[in-house]
Amino acid sequence: MHxxxxxxxxxxxxMLAAQVATADDWPQFRGPNRDAISQxxxxxxQWPEAGPKVLWSVEVCEGYAAPVVHTGxxxxxxxxxxxxxxxxxxAALEDGKALWRFSDKKRIRxxxxxxxxxxxVDGKYVFSLDPKCVFHCLDAATxxxxxxxxxxxxxxxxxxxxxxxxxxxxxxxxxxxxTGGRAVLVALDKATGxxxxxxxxxxKLAMSHVSVxxxxxxxxxxxxxxxxxxxxxxAADDGxxxxxxxxxxxxxxxxxxxxxxxxxxFLTSCYEADTVMIRVRREGDTFSAExxxxxxxxxxxxxxxxxxxxKDHMFGVGKKxxxxxxxxxxxxxxxxxxxxKASFGLGSYLLADGMFYVLEGATGMLRLLEANTSEYKELAxxxxxxxxxxxxxxxLSDGKLLIRDMTKLVCVEVGQGK
Amino acid sequence: xxxxxxxxxxxxxxxxxxxxxxxxxxxVHLVRRANAEGAWWIDPTKCVNIxxxxxxxxxxDLCATDCVLPLSAIRAVNEFSExxxxxxxPAYYDVRSEVxxxxxxxxxxxxxxxxxxxxxxxxxxxxxLNNFYEYTIDEDKCNGCGACVxxxxxxxxxxxxxxxxRYDVCLDCNRCTIAQVCxxxxxxQKAIDLPGA
Amino acid sequence: xxxxxxxxxxxxxxxxxxxxxIASPRAEAQFVRPVDVVPPDxxxxxxxxxxxxxxxxPREAWWNLVDVASLSAALVLSTWIVLxxxxxxxxVALTVACLAYFGFYRQGCVCPIGAxxxxxxxxxxxxxxxxxxxxxxFLLPLVFxxxxxxxxxxxxxxxxxxxxxxxxxxxxxxxxxxxxxGILKYxxxxxxxxxxxxxxxxxxxxxxxxxxxxxxxxxxxxFRFTGSAGVLIFGGVLLVLGIFIGRPYCRYLCPYGALLAxxxxxxxxxxxxxxxxxxxxxxxxxxxxxxxxxxxxxVLSSCLFCARCFDWCPRDKxxxxxxxxxxxxxxxxxxxx
Numbered sequence: 001m002h003x004x005x006x007x008x009x010x011x012x013x014x015m016l017a018a019q020v021a022t023a024d025d026w027p028q029f030r031g032p033n034r035d036a037i038s039q040x041x042x043x044x045x046q047w048p049e050a051g052p053k054v055l056w057s058v059e060v061c062e063g064y065a066a067p068v069v070h071t072g073x074x075x076x077x078x079x080x081x082x083x084x085x086x087x088x089x090x091a092a093l094e095d096g097k098a099l100w101r102f103s104d105k106k107r108i109r110x111x112x113x114x115x116x117x118x119x120x121v122d123g124k125y126v127f128s129l130d131p132k133c134v135f136h137c138l139d140a141a142t143x144x145x146x147x148x149x150x151x152x153x154x155x156x157x158x159x160x161x162x163x164x165x166x167x168x169x170x171x172x173x174x175x176x177x178x179t180g181g182r183a184v185l186v187a188l189d190k191a192t193g194x195x196x197x198x199x200x201x202x203x204k205l206a207m208s209h210v211s212v213x214x215x216x217x218x219x220x221x222x223x224x225x226x227x228x229x230x231x232x233x234x235a236a237d238d239g240x241x242x243x244x245x246x247x248x249x250x251x252x253x254x255x256x257x258x259x260x261x262x263x264x265x266f267l268t269s270c271y272e273a274d275t276v277m278i279r280v281r282r283e284g285d286t287f288s289a290e291x292x293x294x295x296x297x298x299x300x301x302x303x304x305x306x307x308x309x310x311k312d313h314m315f316g317v318g319k320k321x322x323x324x325x326x327x328x329x330x331x332x333x334x335x336x337x338x339x340x341k342a343s344f345g346l347g348s349y350l351l352a353d354g355m356f357y358v359l360e361g362a363t364g365m366l367r368l369l370e371a372n373t374s375e376y377k378e379l380a381x382x383x384x385x386x387x388x389x390x391x392x393x394x395x396l397s398d399g400k401l402l403i404r405d406m407t408k409l410v411c412v413e414v415g416q417g418k
Numbered sequence: 419x420x421x422x423x424x425x426x427x428x429x430x431x432x433x434x435x436x437x438x439x440x441x442x443x444x445x446v447h448l449v450r451r452a453n454a455e456g457a458w459w460i461d462p463t464k465c466v467n468i469x470x471x472x473x474x475x476x477x478x479d480l481c482a483t484d485c486v487l488p489l490s491a492i493r494a495v496n497e498f499s500e501x502x503x504x505x506x507x508p509a510y511y512d513v514r515s516e517v518x519x520x521x522x523x524x525x526x527x528x529x530x531x532x533x534x535x536x537x538x539x540x541x542x543x544x545x546x547l548n549n550f551y552e553y554t555i556d557e558d559k560c561n562g563c564g565a566c567v568x569x570x571x572x573x574x575x576x577x578x579x580x581x582x583x584r585y586d587v588c589l590d591c592n593r594c595t596i597a598q599v600c601x602x603x604x605x606x607q608k609a610i611d612l613p614g615a
Numbered sequence: 616x617x618x619x620x621x622x623x624x625x626x627x628x629x630x631x632x633x634x635x636x637i638a639s640p641r642a643e644a645q646f647v648r649p650v651d652v653v654p655p656d657x658x659x660x661x662x663x664x665x666x667x668x669x670x671x672x673p674r675e676a677w678w679n680l681v682d683v684a685s686l687s688a689a690l691v692l693s694t695w696i697v698l699x700x701x702x703x704x705x706x707v708a709l710t711v712a713c714l715a716y717f718g719f720y721r722q723g724c725v726c727p728i729g730a731x732x733x734x735x736x737x738x739x740x741x742x743x744x745x746x747x748x749x750x751x752x753f754l755l756p757l758v759f760x761x762x763x764x765x766x767x768x769x770x771x772x773x774x775x776x777x778x779x780x781x782x783x784x785x786x787x788x789x790x791x792x793x794x795x796x797g798i799l800k801y802x803x804x805x806x807x808x809x810x811x812x813x814x815x816x817x818x819x820x821x822x823x824x825x826x827x828x829x830x831x832x833x834x835x836x837x838f839r840f841t842g843s844a845g846v847l848i849f850g851g852v853l854l855v856l857g858i859f860i861g862r863p864y865c866r867y868l869c870p871y872g873a874l875l876a877x878x879x880x881x882x883x884x885x886x887x888x889x890x891x892x893x894x895x896x897x898x899x900x901x902x903x904x905x906x907x908x909x910x911x912x913x914v915l916s917s918c919l920f921c922a923r924c925f926d927w928c929p930r931d932k933x934x935x936x937x938x939x940x941x942x943x944x945x946x947x948x949x950x951x952x
Contacts, residue, residue, distance in 0.1 A: 499665050
């Protein structure tokens with residue numbers, strides 16, 4: 001795992017390169033390294049009876065949009081049904097006080113929630129994709145809109161069913177987003193939004209709910225994306241397709257590709273599609289992908305969230321039995337599950353300080369699990385949210401855990417406090 | 419000439435009178451309790467197709483196959499007020515079928531093509547996959563096989579489709595043949611209030 | 616002896632009818648939806664209104680009325696045809712009509728025979744709801760039995776009708792056997808009540824509560840063109856047997872027939888073969904395929920109102936075909952000699 005991170009740092013892909021980022025930031029979907037792992041330490045391993053301290057909470061519109069944190073500021077997407085306005089909200093991490101709010105009037109009807117995208121912040125810009133696939137670039141300090149792009153108009157994207165679900169990827173010199181339609185992925189200039197490259201789309205791949213994942217495979221920096229017709233790798237420097245692995249997914253693909261080591265990619269999805277582990281090989285300038293193994297949904301699959309790679313294992317909430325938290329090895333064998341202990345529905349999770357923070361999707365119960373590869377071990381639990389559909393990803397920064405349900409975003413002190 | 423009643427005649431009258439009284443009494447007693455219509459009813463908390471939480475299990479189609487009627491008296495019923503109106507309805511589409519260029523699964527789930535849909539409300543031409551639809555089940559086609567009921571389950575489905583007995587068709591057999599085979603004992607006799615009764 | 620058994624059965628029935636009512640309110644688990652993220656009407660827009668769902672209401676009430684009216688009319692007609700008109704011809708017409716309606720159209724439900732169980736269950740379990748139409752179906756033929764005899768068996772009962780139509784070569788069942796077999800229906804009645812109640816006098820029915828009358832109804836499978844193989848075969852055997860032995864199910868098995876037999880014993884105006892003048896020619900006894908005529912008189916508890924005796928009776932022929940009295944006498948004498 002650590003190797004991987006170093007490789008990413010070495011390849012300059014990671015947020016550390018951004019000007020004011022600190023180790024404590026959670027600047028994008030799945031955190032600084034897009035792996036749902038926080039580098040923080042010294043977090044509480046036991047909680048008081050009443051659960052960890054709730055610092056603040058704000059009302060949010062129904063949806064699954066998680067916040068990000070950058071230099072003590074929280075950014076998240078929201079919507080107001082009465083005034084029919086879409087927002088990017090910025091608040092202080094310390095007390096939840098509103099700092100600015102970008103609004104854009106548009107009609108978005110709730111379709112199993114409204115908001116489900118996470119912005120990406122690099123200290124200067126905030127990038128956010130709204131439910132109707134308009135891509136906004138805002139000034140991180142003021143919330144002023146610098147540019148916007150309607151992916152539908154510019155790239156002929158089809159707004160996915162249940163609206164956009166992808167979270168933009170910020171790189172030091174560009175922002176990468178999947179469009180479908182006339183391109184698969186595009187890299188845009190952060191300051192102007194002008195196109196740096198686009199990936200041609202002869203197969204007419206549609207935009208999925210997957211977020212683009214950076215990886216280095218065969219020594220080549222690439223962006224991984226998954227579609228209904230299987231995953232592909234795109235060269236980071238010019239956007240050409242390096243490899244494509246045809247695989248049939250059903251209805252929607254919300255789970256992002258999981259990079260394992262330097263050549264394997266784990267792909268799982270919902271609607272009873274088979275999960276597959278592939279190996280990507282480089283021979284000269286050409287890449288090829290082949291199946292290592294596949295799992296039927298009756299074996300294991302994850303429906304919405306992307307598993308976490310840690311200690312040479314994968315951890316994630318599987319679909320079976322209403323969401324068993326599972327530890328899998330890289331051969332797809334289940335090492336342990338939470339069977340008989342807890343069911344997490346479609347709850348999300350992140351890893352920090354050797355512990356998993358896992359939400360129960362149906363009830364909002366937050367459970368703290370020891371991240372080990374031998375057994376399910378719960379350290380603490382707390383009911384901080386109300387069910388139902390607590391499906392949003394979590395965010396952790398500066399000992400503060402940000403979690404949300406369908407009505408509120410809550411900030412909880414899980415560190416030692418100051 | 420009037421015949422004198424014999425002892426036998428008198429006894430007969432007494433027995434008849436008593437018998438009629440008993441029957442009348444029984445009638446009053448029974449009717450007093452019968453303030454509602456008793457009918458076969460599917461308990462949604464028991465039926466495996468309806469019961470929430472029963473996901474990833476085989477659909478039970480005994481309601482379709484085991485009714486004494488050629489077309490079962492059981493129908494799938496979509497409770498509109500509880501329907502998510504999803505564009506990609508997992509009860510309408512076979513979610514395992516290949517997704518076509520329009521972003522929709524290529525096959526329907528209902529083996530009898532009994533579900534029709536219609537876009538409702540505001541229709542955003544730029545966002546065809548997020549329009550709302552009203553799903554209507556054709557009572558003449560549906561045989562209560564339960565496939566769509568099983569399809570509309572958590573987490574994506576809201577459980578708005580249920581199997582219900584259609585009393586305009588049901589013979590109300592004393593011994594409901596479906597109840598006999600129902601593995602969940604979900605078909606039970608229940609009092610159903612008659613409107614206006 | 617037979618009498619003792621019969622009255623024992625009646626007593627048992629009465630005990631159940633007036634006996635224990637066990638109230639057991641049934642706790643019903645609530646049906647809880649997983650989430651509530653249904654788009655409201657104003658979110659759907661364009662003035663959309665969520666339509667009402669067709670609720671599965673019970674059969675419309677007028678259908679119940681049709682059933683009850685049909686039953687009443689059929690009972691009245693059957694009484695009038697047999698006692699007033701004394702016509703086999705019209706009775707067959709009524710039989711066919713009732714077979715068509717109660718048998719094939721209503722597919723054998725609702726029927727007074729099965730209703731025994733519903734009434735029993737309703738008395739044993741107060742949570743069980745008994746539809747009014749079932750009560751009427753259960754009681755009306757009993758009232759008619761008390762007044763006129765087994766009117767219901769004659770022209771109304773579809774199970775009787777299907778058997779009555781196959782009586783082609785009736786043979787006499789020896790009286791002793793007839794009586795012995797006749798006890799079966801009382802036993803069946805008690806067992807059916809036992810099973811419908813689930814337990815009788817503290818003894819649980821093996822295998823639990825069961826509507827055995829319906830389960831082993833031999834002819835309902837024919838009305839529905841489907842049924843379990845065993846029961847269909849049973850029905851087929853009974854029909855074949857019925858060619859030679861008149862209406863075997865009615866005479867030996869029908870539990871409702873048991874009730875009717877008891878009540879019709881006290882019928883106020885039953886079938887009398889020759890109400891005004893008696894020829895005692897015995898043709899009627901020969902005509903009766905049910906062994907219900909003893910010593911030239913109808914036995915009310917066994918008479919199934921089939922009107923065959925009238926069809927054969929020279930007296931009725933006198934009326935209708937204006938036969939010479941001499942011919943009748945001659946025929947009567949021939950038979951006697």
